[in-house]
Amino acid sequence: MLQPALPPPVRETGTLAWMRRNLFSNLWNALISVVALVVIAWGVLSLLNWMVFAANWDRVWANLRLMSIFRYPIELVWRPMASVMIVIFLFGMSAGLSKDGTGRIVRSAYNWMMGFVGFITLVALFAFPSVRFLWIAVVVLGVAGFWLARAVPVLAKALPWLWIASWFVSLFFLLGVGGNGNNPTGLEFVPPNLWGGIILTFFFSVTGIVLCFPLGIALALGRQSKLPAIKYFCIFYIEIIRGAPLITWLFTASLLLPLFLGGIRPEAIIRAQVAIVLFAAAYMAENVRGGLQALPKGQREAAHALGLTPWDSMRLIILPQALRSVIPAIVGLFIGLFKDTSLITIVGLFDLFAVALKVATQPESKLIAGGIVRELFIFMAIFYWFFCFRMSVASRQLEQELGLGTR
Amino acid sequence: MASRTARPSSEVVPWYRNVKLIAVFAQIIFVVIVLIVLAILVFNVSRGVKTLGVRTGFGFLADRAGFPLSESLIPYDQNASYARAMLVGVLNTLKVALLGVVLATLLGIMVALMRLSNNWILKQIATVYIETVRNIPLVIQIFFWFSVLLVPSLPSGVNALRFGPIYFNNSSGLIFPWPFASSNFRHWTIWLILALVLAIGVYWWRRRTLLRLERPGNPFWPAAAAFLLVAAVGYFIALAQSRFPENLLVSLDADRGRVNSVLDVNANGTVDNQDTPYATVPVIVTFESASFEVNPQRRTEQRKEINSAFAFPSLRKSEFEEARVEFVNPDLNDRLSVHYTGFPTTGIVYEDRNENERFDAGEDLDESTGEGFEGNDYKLVLFIEGFKRRVLTERDGETRVPRFDSYENASFERLGPSPLAWSFPNFPTDKTLVTGGATLSVSYLALLLALTFYTASFIAEIVRGAILSVPKGQTEASKALGLSNNQTFNLVVFPQAFRIIIPPLISQFLNLTKNSSLGIFCSYQEFFAVSSIVNNQSGASMPIFFILIGGYLIISLTFSFLLNLYNARTQLVER
Amino acid sequence: MDSVVSALAPTGGQTIIDISGLNKWFGDFHVLRNINMSVNKGEVVVVIGPSGSGKSTLIRCVNRLEEHQQGKIVVDDIELTDDVRNIDKIRRETGMVFQQFNLFPHLTVLDNVTLAPIRVRKMKKSEAEQKAMYYLEKVKIPEQASKFPGQLSGGQQQRVAIARALTMEPKVMLFDEPTSALDPEVVGEVLEVMVNLAKEGMTMIVVTHEMGFAREVGDRVVFMDAGQIVEVGTPEHFFVNPQEERTKSFLSKIL
Numbered sequence A: 001m002l003q004p005a006l007p008p009p010v011r012e013t014g015t016l017a018w019m020r021r022n023l024f025s026n027l028w029n030a031l032i033s034v035v036a037l038v039v040i041a042w043g044v045l046s047l048l049n050w051m052v053f054a055a056n057w058d059r060v061w062a063n064l065r066l067m068s069i070f071r072y073p074i075e076l077v078w079r080p081m082a083s084v085m086i087v088i089f090l091f092g093m094s095a096g097l098s099k100d101g102t103g104r105i106v107r108s109a110y111n112w113m114m115g116f117v118g119f120i121t122l123v124a125l126f127a128f129p130s131v132r133f134l135w136i137a138v139v140v141l142g143v144a145g146f147w148l149a150r151a152v153p154v155l156a157k158a159l160p161w162l163w164i165a166s167w168f169v170s171l172f173f174l175l176g177v178g179g180n181g182n183n184p185t186g187l188e189f190v191p192p193n194l195w196g197g198i199i200l201t202f203f204f205s206v207t208g209i210v211l212c213f214p215l216g217i218a219l220a221l222g223r224q225s226k227l228p229a230i231k232y233f234c235i236f237y238i239e240i241i242r243g244a245p246l247i248t249w250l251f252t253a254s255l256l257l258p259l260f261l262g263g264i265r266p267e268a269i270i271r272a273q274v275a276i277v278l279f280a281a282a283y284m285a286e287n288v289r290g291g292l293q294a295l296p297k298g299q300r301e302a303a304h305a306l307g308l309t310p311w312d313s314m315r316l317i318i319l320p321q322a323l324r325s326v327i328p329a330i331v332g333l334f335i336g337l338f339k340d341t342s343l344i345t346i347v348g349l350f351d352l353f354a355v356a357l358k359v360a361t362q363p364e365s366k367l368i369a370g371g372i373v374r375e376l377f378i379f380m381a382i383f384y385w386f387f388c389f390r391m392s393v394a395s396r397q398l399e400q401e402l403g404l405g406t407r
Numbered sequence B: 001m002a003s004r005t006a007r008p009s010s011e012v013v014p015w016y017r018n019v020k021l022i023a024v025f026a027q028i029i030f031v032v033i034v035l036i037v038l039a040i041l042v043f044n045v046s047r048g049v050k051t052l053g054v055r056t057g058f059g060f061l062a063d064r065a066g067f068p069l070s071e072s073l074i075p076y077d078q079n080a081s082y083a084r085a086m087l088v089g090v091l092n093t094l095k096v097a098l099l100g101v102v103l104a105t106l107l108g109i110m111v112a113l114m115r116l117s118n119n120w121i122l123k124q125i126a127t128v129y130i131e132t133v134r135n136i137p138l139v140i141q142i143f144f145w146f147s148v149l150l151v152p153s154l155p156s157g158v159n160a161l162r163f164g165p166i167y168f169n170n171s172s173g174l175i176f177p178w179p180f181a182s183s184n185f186r187h188w189t190i191w192l193i194l195a196l197v198l199a200i201g202v203y204w205w206r207r208r209t210l211l212r213l214e215r216p217g218n219p220f221w222p223a224a225a226a227f228l229l230v231a232a233v234g235y236f237i238a239l240a241q242s243r244f245p246e247n248l249l250v251s252l253d254a255d256r257g258r259v260n261s262v263l264d265v266n267a268n269g270t271v272d273n274q275d276t277p278y279a280t281v282p283v284i285v286t287f288e289s290a291s292f293e294v295n296p297q298r299r300t301e302q303r304k305e306i307n308s309a310f311a312f313p314s315l316r317k318s319e320f321e322e323a324r325v326e327f328v329n330p331d332l333n334d335r336l337s338v339h340y341t342g343f344p345t346t347g348i349v350y351e352d353r354n355e356n357e358r359f360d361a362g363e364d365l366d367e368s369t370g371e372g373f374e375g376n377d378y379k380l381v382l383f384i385e386g387f388k389r390r391v392l393t394e395r396d397g398e399t400r401v402p403r404f405d406s407y408e409n410a411s412f413e414r415l416g417p418s419p420l421a422w423s424f425p426n427f428p429t430d431k432t433l434v435t436g437g438a439t440l441s442v443s444y445l446a447l448l449l450a451l452t453f454y455t456a457s458f459i460a461e462i463v464r465g466a467i468l469s470v471p472k473g474q475t476e477a478s479k480a481l482g483l484s485n486n487q488t489f490n491l492v493v494f495p496q497a498f499r500i501i502i503p504p505l506i507s508q509f510l511n512l513t514k515n516s517s518l519g520i521f522c523s524y525q526e527f528f529a530v531s532s533i534v535n536n537q538s539g540a541s542m543p544i545f546f547i548l549i550g551g552y553l554i555i556s557l558t559f560s561f562l563l564n565l566y567n568a569r570t571q572l573v574e575r
Numbered sequence C: 001m002d003s004v005v006s007a008l009a010p011t012g013g014q015t016i017i018d019i020s021g022l023n024k025w026f027g028d029f030h031v032l033r034n035i036n037m038s039v040n041k042g043e044v045v046v047v048i049g050p051s052g053s054g055k056s057t058l059i060r061c062v063n064r065l066e067e068h069q070q071g072k073i074v075v076d077d078i079e080l081t082d083d084v085r086n087i088d089k090i091r092r093e094t095g096m097v098f099q100q101f102n103l104f105p106h107l108t109v110l111d112n113v114t115l116a117p118i119r120v121r122k123m124k125k126s127e128a129e130q131k132a133m134y135y136l137e138k139v140k141i142p143e144q145a146s147k148f149p150g151q152l153s154g155g156q157q158q159r160v161a162i163a164r165a166l167t168m169e170p171k172v173m174l175f176d177e178p179t180s181a182l183d184p185e186v187v188g189e190v191l192e193v194m195v196n197l198a199k200e201g202m203t204m205i206v207v208t209h210e211m212g213f214a215r216e217v218g219d220r221v222v223f224m225d226a227g228q229i230v231e232v233g234t235p236e237h238f239f240v241n242p243q244e245e246r247t248k249s250f251l252s253k254i255l
């Protein structure tokens, strides 16, 4: 007779068993657990206590505008907000159009983003009447993008182009068209030295990654080239740039760029952006090279054997595969850039960090006992952490999805 | 074998269709473009050198630096050359990078093991630590350690925290006893050499014995024991031989790396050398103890403490106009502004209005002239690389610099006669200089802590990833062979993980070293910070660019050389 | 210096591939030594030989995946020189099937197959797709057209690879061990496609270890060792009555 399947012997389940296994498996572990729990509880409680009762958030609150848009004219605030709307709208479309595994990651990032935007909108609704409707519009567009894309799936083809266009349109909105002060369209020129705070942080990192992309690909291909002149030039460039820290390149760009350009002195913001793009390109090149090297040799050979031209085989066969496999690395590079924008303080630009330092030195801030550096630090830490952490989660998920993490 | 001549071609191929020639031409075109771009740059630079008055050539390196540096591993004062100042910067970079690398590795391994432990709490702590520290920019972490944690929460000046002979305050930093080689050190050197030779001998002998007996074991420990034994015995013998020299010169702090820069101030408090760019003098902690000469009739004068938490490289002289800074009072303009080689973009100005050592929100310095700078793009602040400085200003615009103690007034310390003489800090209770011991400045500590915690989070992930990447079958196989848990980890898992760890670890070391250039954000005078001061003073931006990039490149190449060495070795082992 | 076996004169017909005095080095390593060989239209030449003997290198020289240093290669009256135009022409006239399939994993089967006709032959998309479906039917997997290569079995992938090469309507097909990476149970389906192809009169050079295939459809068998052609013969002659000592010992090992 067939032996019937028996239930397993009683297994320990439930909280107690879990605790025994994971916290108190032996005396030593139990000791560590208890001490750690006590220390953590004390630390978290005192931090919360400080944040709620002792910290003085008034100055941070009062300077939110300064830290978000710095000296961008407040009556033109709809323009940076328009960029936000465009991005959110496209983000919504991307989420609406995504289907497979990678799409899930995009969608969950979108949900996070909408949650965040929704939160700000709620705050704005009650506290900031001047931007109330703009934020509502952001939310509406974010949702609209999603459903539009759902309804019209053919938009998927246009999406990459829309994303590229969005950068130009955002730049256009931020910068305006000229006519100082009395441009009837409200699109008067806003010189970049008025930009600052969070919009500058975002603008710098996004522009950095966008512009370094073509350059990075070119350098990576050059480094793989069989032609020694091109190959060694690219190696030289990449290694020199990676050899020195970003801060030295920012310094160099701000001091020497005018010299190299024969006395033309671009705005500080452009000098810094050039430095960041040239810097990021070297790292981008190394990432792309990783993707190129991971591509089996047979792909290139098959393309040759079919008679594709080098240009076609690069465009249709090699790059699509190589770039796809390095998406996580590119996200990582973007996180790095996003964090590194805090260095542009060094050339006199006002990103979030620099504005925060400025806020700390305001006379009103210094009237507060002990200053407000702690509050400012917490604010900045949370801001950066929120975005970087979310992106690194997405990067890790992508890595798994693309089957790179499981090797 | 047939000779390798070119393939005979039956028809003549036009050059633009010949793959070989296309490659050659592509390269020629590329090189020509690069050369044209270079030529344009060189042309522009050479024109700029004339029109913008930029200095070229490395001759400036021999010039007098004229600014003090608050931390130095080698003797330095402001009469030293720019070259020496830059060397001080390089050494300061190495000082923070080397210790940082060690600490970050230790912390990283610890966190990795915590993450792999079977204690849920430890795992969560490690995870939260990694996910937090990685995702916040390093600059902001430096800001945290320096401006949020250390400077505000440490007591200032003479109220230093004290643990026995160790002092800790937010101006000097951590001051602790430290052994210095005395003049009797030479009695001991012979023993040290002997110990080293013996240790090598023991190592070699022990290795042979182990090989012969075919036993596992590490010959390192007996060798180390032999070394320590001989060195210790030698120390006591050397101690017995040591004599206090009759005319041993007192060793100035300047020889210990804590240079107390003294301005060209003579005994009655006036500045001898009017050219001294005193306002750009990095102001160091010891200045706090400088005595002030306050004119009794002018008790109403303001005493200002300028506390620059962040020193930024100032704009160059040619950018003065851009900043639209003007002194209304021409006298002040002469005496201060010319020496403020720059206009940092921000800074913190504190004022001690009630003279109760509590520094309230201050105004900009220009308030002393009755003229505010509101509305300007840049705030004018004293350019201060160091930490604290007091400036006396008077309402009528006359400005006086504080008088600093000259060398004669500084207190000295005689080192004892033993080969390694412990120097104990002599912490001032009055307003004299700290002498003796060794010091780690607050800037150094803040940078070290920030770099360590930041880099350790990356190292932890590298170590964890490597340990997890060792296939489970390896553990199972070694358990099946009867090895214990510890043996499995030490003999099977770790050696395999180690190979995977090394390359990314070395690149983290490199990152840490490069990131130390952010020391400028906490006034730590490393390579980059010193270079930017030198640039401000000398205006030689071209050569400094080459020195900076070249210097970092040498560091990077050293690391990649080590990595290649390692790769070559492991590959050899694999064969 | 080496024994040079002159190519067995093709039995009538028109020469489509003519290789003479071919030498190739990898660095200092002389990998192909004075190869002479010609292939007629409609002929199936099977190349066998021990691993590392230069079989792959030989057929990869024919479409310039490897560059040769000496000798002459003429395909369909076009000489393979440094002239890009000739290289492009020859690659258009030759299809190649690799041991590792080398399908493009980011494209669907249909896109894999239509890519080259559209980009290289400048065909219209609809026309290319029609043609692609024709050849996919020929290799018996029209129903997989919209799948991605990763979703197919090895045998199916290799058949797609054959269809991909055929859609370019080449005059010559080069096969480099097309069945070596396949599980034994799917080798048959690929060989069947190849046999049909041979029967329809396609000119083929096939590097393979499938002796059954060589016997059934091979017009000639070429045995290579150490970079040289050691022996050439019809399958009957070759398998039954090999002349050379090296051939005998090789055959005794694999048969």
Ligand SMILES: Nc1ncnc2c1ncn2[C@@H]1O[C@H](COP(=O)(O)OP(=O)(O)O)[C@@H](O)[C@H]1O
Pocket: C026, C029, C031, C049, C050, C051, C052, C053, C054, C055, C056, C057, C058
């Ligand atoms: N790209 C290359 N560089 C150097 N040597 C190569 C290269 N490709 C093949 N070889 C060598 O040439 C010889 C012939 O290779 P191959 O033609 O692939 O042999 P087969 O296909 O007969 O097994 C082998 O010894 C191989 O190691």
Ligand SMILES: [Mg+2]
Pocket: C055, C056, C057, C177
């Ligand atoms: Mg082969």
